[in-house]
Amino acid sequence: MNETFTKSMARNIFFGGSLFFFLLLIGLTTHSVRGLPEQDNRQNLTEEVALGKKVWEDNNCIGCHTLLGEGAYFAPELGNVYERFGHSKEAIKGFIQSRPVNGIPGRRSMPQFNLTDQELDAIAAFLKYSSEIKANNWPPNIQG
Amino acid sequence: MKYTSQSVAKPYFIAAIGLFVGQILFGLIMGLQYVMGDFLFPEIPFNVARMVHTNLLIVWLLFGFMGSTYYLVPEESQTELYSPKLALLLFWVFLVAGALTIVGYLAVPYATLAKITGNDLLPTMGREFLEQPTITKIGIVIVALGFLFNVGMTILRGRKTVISMVLLLGLVGLAVFFLFSFYNPDNLVLDKMFWWWVVHLWVEGVWELILGAILAFTLIKITGVDREVIEKWLYMIIAMALITGLLGTGHHYYYIGTPEYWLWIGSVFSAMEPVPFFMMTLFAFNMVNKRRRQHPNRAATLWALGTGVMAFLGAGVWGFLHTLAPVNYYTHGSQITAAHGHMAFYGAYVMIVLTMISYAMPMLNGRDAANSNKSQVAEMWAFWLMTVSMVFITLFLTGAGILQVYLQRYSENPLPFMVVQDQISLFYWLREAAGVIFLIGLVVYITSFFIKGEEARLTKAENVISD
Ligand code: HEM
Ligand code: HEM
Ligand SMILES: [Fe+2]
Numbered sequence: 001m002n003e004t005f006t007k008s009m010a011r012n013i014f015f016g017g018s019l020f021f022f023l024l025l026i027g028l029t030t031h032s033v034r035g036l037p038e039q040d041n042r043q044n045l046t047e048e049v050a051l052g053k054k055v056w057e058d059n060n061c062i063g064c065h066t067l068l069g070e071g072a073y074f075a076p077e078l079g080n081v082y083e084r085f086g087h088s089k090e091a092i093k094g095f096i097q098s099r100p101v102n103g104i105p106g107r108r109s110m111p112q113f114n115l116t117d118q119e120l121d122a123i124a125a126f127l128k129y130s131s132e133i134k135a136n137n138w139p140p141n142i143q144g
Numbered sequence: 145m146k147y148t149s150q151s152v153a154k155p156y157f158i159a160a161i162g163l164f165v166g167q168i169l170f171g172l173i174m175g176l177q178y179v180m181g182d183f184l185f186p187e188i189p190f191n192v193a194r195m196v197h198t199n200l201l202i203v204w205l206l207f208g209f210m211g212s213t214y215y216l217v218p219e220e221s222q223t224e225l226y227s228p229k230l231a232l233l234l235f236w237v238f239l240v241a242g243a244l245t246i247v248g249y250l251a252v253p254y255a256t257l258a259k260i261t262g263n264d265l266l267p268t269m270g271r272e273f274l275e276q277p278t279i280t281k282i283g284i285v286i287v288a289l290g291f292l293f294n295v296g297m298t299i300l301r302g303r304k305t306v307i308s309m310v311l312l313l314g315l316v317g318l319a320v321f322f323l324f325s326f327y328n329p330d331n332l333v334l335d336k337m338f339w340w341w342v343v344h345l346w347v348e349g350v351w352e353l354i355l356g357a358i359l360a361f362t363l364i365k366i367t368g369v370d371r372e373v374i375e376k377w378l379y380m381i382i383a384m385a386l387i388t389g390l391l392g393t394g395h396h397y398y399y400i401g402t403p404e405y406w407l408w409i410g411s412v413f414s415a416m417e418p419v420p421f422f423m424m425t426l427f428a429f430n431m432v433n434k435r436r437r438q439h440p441n442r443a444a445t446l447w448a449l450g451t452g453v454m455a456f457l458g459a460g461v462w463g464f465l466h467t468l469a470p471v472n473y474y475t476h477g478s479q480i481t482a483a484h485g486h487m488a489f490y491g492a493y494v495m496i497v498l499t500m501i502s503y504a505m506p507m508l509n510g511r512d513a514a515n516s517n518k519s520q521v522a523e524m525w526a527f528w529l530m531t532v533s534m535v536f537i538t539l540f541l542t543g544a545g546i547l548q549v550y551l552q553r554y555s556e557n558p559l560p561f562m563v564v565q566d567q568i569s570l571f572y573w574l575r576e577a578a579g580v581i582f583l584i585g586l587v588v589y590i591t592s593f594f595i596k597g598e599e600a601r602l603t604k605a606e607n608v609i610s611d
Contacts, residue, residue, distance in 0.1 A: 063191020
């Protein structure tokens with residue numbers, strides 16, 4: 001880099017630029033957070049859904065699955081599983097409940113989590129709520 | 145080594161390398177589970193192996209950053225470390241806390257771990273990369289505070305250079321943004337938004353400051369180029385990193401329930417994020433070309449140049465590949481993401497830590513500047529084995545990702561996830577093979593530390609300037 005461009009100019013660009021864009025990020029984030037009620041399906045965020053999120057976290061489901069495209073890539077996307085399972089919470093519960101303890105020979109298998117009935121209801125409610133979040137039309141199709 | 149207290153870096157580096165080995169072993173376990181689904185089931189389910197793999201990665205990189213800081217800061221500040229005792233104490237606290245956490249992951253079901261560590265009181269667990277029990281997270285914050293205090297006091301007491309100030313700013317940022325890991329609202333969209341304030345603002349924000357500072361330090365030492373020049377580069381690199389990377393956060397706000405305007409903001413700003421990484425490549429090569437002295441540690445020079453190139457490839461090129469919103473619509477959360485995640489983490493942060501270790505370890509072991517020629521040759525073999533196999537891991541995952549996206553998301557008759565996984569299993573086998581080569585590279589790397597021999601030295605003619 002040439003001589004007319006000095007170190008103190010570079011330093012000013014760093015501090016000025018970073019501060020400006022950090023404030024802009026905070027501003028835009030605040031604006032987004034204010035606008036979230038339009039998209040985030042909070043009208044359906046019941047206590048049961050909140051418990052479902054807790055069950056989701058306490059069993060580290062994200063360690064195999066994606067949810068709205070984030071997580072692990074070992075098992076199917078679950079942001080739209082409610083739709084994939086024919087809009088049936090019962091189907092979701094049935095699937096989770098019926099996982100074999102010792103897996104399936106030669107294949108990937110989901111662990112048996114031994115969830116209580118209340119937890120099963122909650123996780124199904126959470127997945128239904130997730131599927132109703134407006135995520136700019138993602139995923140592209142039912143396969144997730 | 146100019147200051148005796150720099151020696152506290154050594155245990156940090158040794159622990160980092162040890163945990164690195166663990167990380168790779170669990171990577172290989174998962175790689176096998178991808179193709180042999182019942183491998184180690186139900187003893188080590190995939191999600192457990194994944195937590196161990198990614199958390200070990202983060203923890204060993206943190207050990208690496210801390211070790212690098214303890215080596216770098218006294219030398220830059222021209223004074224002994226404020227408290228070497230505190231540094232050693234925190235080393236053991238961090239190591240024990242980390243080990244207990246990993247044992248916890250492996251020994252009991254995750255739900256049990258959540259229960260016995262009181263996740264009900266302040267739920268922070270069960271989110272990708274932030275799986276640590278809440279008490280571990282609190283421990284991390286305490287260690288970080290003690291560390292920052294120690295480093296801050298040292299810098300205050302001594303010479304304040306651009307490099308040490310940038311490093312400190314990066315480390316403070318690391319600690320501050322980690323605090324968002326304690327924010328876990330019931331609202332999934334809010335949770336996801338601020339989760340990225342840890343993950344994205346780390347790797348595409350403040351960690352780039354740490355990366356830049358360590359790279360600048362090693363380049364000054366290796367090349368003898370004038371500090372003024374190096375510092376100007378450093379400022380421009382980190383300026384571009386934050387100018388593009390802060391709003392670049394938007395590339396994660398496309399499809400998680402956030403407003404539509406992020407499709408534009410995220411695309412425009414993150415498309416420019418490769419710039420600072422490209423500047424790092426130019427920086428490294430320019431400085432080495434302009435060197436005013438020959439350094440006998442050729443392995444360290446190789447690592448420094450490699451960091452520039454691989455960070456640009458992994459973060460810059462593979463990042464750009466899927467960062468535009470219309471592309472990300474199809475690639476979001478696919479093997480393309482995994483391909484990019486691997487090469488970016490390796491090229492930028494693994495390699496910068498290994499650069500620093502390569503530069504500092506000979507001195508920490510009581511040598512003047514470098515290991516024996518034999519040892520360096522082994523280390524350079526390790527460089528190529530690990531780097532080339534990581535390129536192949538990335539290429540195979542990219543192949544898998546392209547097919548996955550096509551079969552599952554793009555073709556006329558989209559196929560179910562598990563059907564597609566079966567069809568692309570060849571790529572997973574190849575990835576696993578490349579992973580084994582990576583492990584061999586790592587073994588060679590460790591072996592290189594035990595190869596003795598007389599220190600490599602330069603002839604008088606080679607040694608133009610010394611300082
Ligand atoms: C050498 C052999 C390795 C193998 C076989 C391997 C395998 C894997 C697998 C199977 C996953 C999980 C992907 C999924 O969620 O489905 C993963 C995740 C990950 N690995 Fe590795 N890995 C290896 C080395 C590394 C190295 C050297 C690094 C760091 C430089 C690394 C960093 C990561 C990261 C950051 C993730 C999370 C990726 C994401 O969320 O997109 N791995 N690895
Ligand atoms: C050294 C710097 C970087 C590292 C270590 C890194 C690492 C990662 C990792 C681990 C993920 C997966 C996160 C998850 O599990 O959900 C990710 C996602 C992503 N990265 Fe990076 N990255 C870096 C730089 C970049 C850059 C410079 C760009 C853009 C030019 C970029 C674009 C993206 C995008 C678009 C995603 C989201 C992928 C998806 O939608 O699934 N990254 N990165
Ligand atoms: Fe990002």
